Amino acid sequence: MSYTLYNRPGSGGFVVEAALTLADAPFELIELDSKVGTPLPESFRATNPWGQVPTLILPDGATMTETSAILILLALRFPDKRLAPPPGTPAHAAFLRWTIFANVNLYEAVIRRGYPFRFTDDREGYDAVRSAAIRRMDEALALVDAHVAGPFLLGEEMTVADVYLAMLLAWHRGDIEIPRLSRIVVAVRDHPVVGPIWRRHYGER
Ligand SMILES: N[C@@H](CCC(=O)N[C@@H](CS)C(=O)NCC(=O)O)C(=O)O
Numbered sequence: 001m002s003y004t005l006y007n008r009p010g011s012g013g014f015v016v017e018a019a020l021t022l023a024d025a026p027f028e029l030i031e032l033d034s035k036v037g038t039p040l041p042e043s044f045r046a047t048n049p050w051g052q053v054p055t056l057i058l059p060d061g062a063t064m065t066e067t068s069a070i071l072i073l074l075a076l077r078f079p080d081k082r083l084a085p086p087p088g089t090p091a092h093a094a095f096l097r098w099t100i101f102a103n104v105n106l107y108e109a110v111i112r113r114g115y116p117f118r119f120t121d122d123r124e125g126y127d128a129v130r131s132a133a134i135r136r137m138d139e140a141l142a143l144v145d146a147h148v149a150g151p152f153l154l155g156e157e158m159t160v161a162d163v164y165l166a167m168l169l170a171w172h173r174g175d176i177e178i179p180r181l182s183r184i185v186v187a188v189r190d191h192p193v194v195g196p197i198w199r200r201h202y203g204e205r
Helices: 013-022 042-046 067-077 090-114 123-146 160-171 179-190 194-202
Strands: 003-007 027-031 055-057
Touching: 003 013, 013 027, 013 067, 013 160, 013 194, 067 090, 067 160, 090 123, 090 160, 123 160, 123 179, 160 179, 160 194, 179 194
Parallel strands: 003 027
Antiparallel strands: 003 055
16 A cells, blocks of 8 residues: 655655655655646646645555645654654644644745735735735744754754755845754755755756
């Protein structure tokens, strides 16, 4: 019984692909032929009516969307692989907090920047939507940076929250000092399992 991951190169499925690989979970990767920053083909709505990737089909056929939910699910399903700190620990609470924070504040801002036409009906307002999104992301990244336990977000071990944050940071267009998160990006890129997946999606970025 295998998972099926829908993504397109360079999109958010990178972190799900990394999590499935770290978990040693069997999965098939279906890469949609579509350019980053554009809506996915209408036909994909038969798989995910919201029309977004990552979309993960579970071995029982259920559809999972929303990156944070997918990462939490995989961490709970593969506890031995330590994708996240064990449930019941303070670090697990922090994992839930920042993984959801990343979804609703960082990923959301990336989408506002990339798809401003969804956030205003004023064509003249796209640049303002974009710049506000970049500023909001600056603020959110600074807050996460201040909460890095070190060397990784939640302490000594890399978790999928680090991989998720590194992906969001790779997409960021702002210009702020976030030294702890910047070191996490380097560690994620250098990771023996995650690094090669990163390079397939983002090259040397
Ligand atoms: N809330 C979703 C956001 C996913 C998302 O925005 N994915 C982008 C690619 S990175 C996408 O599918 N864009 C196409 C679209 O929104 O039409 C999640 O957490 O997974």
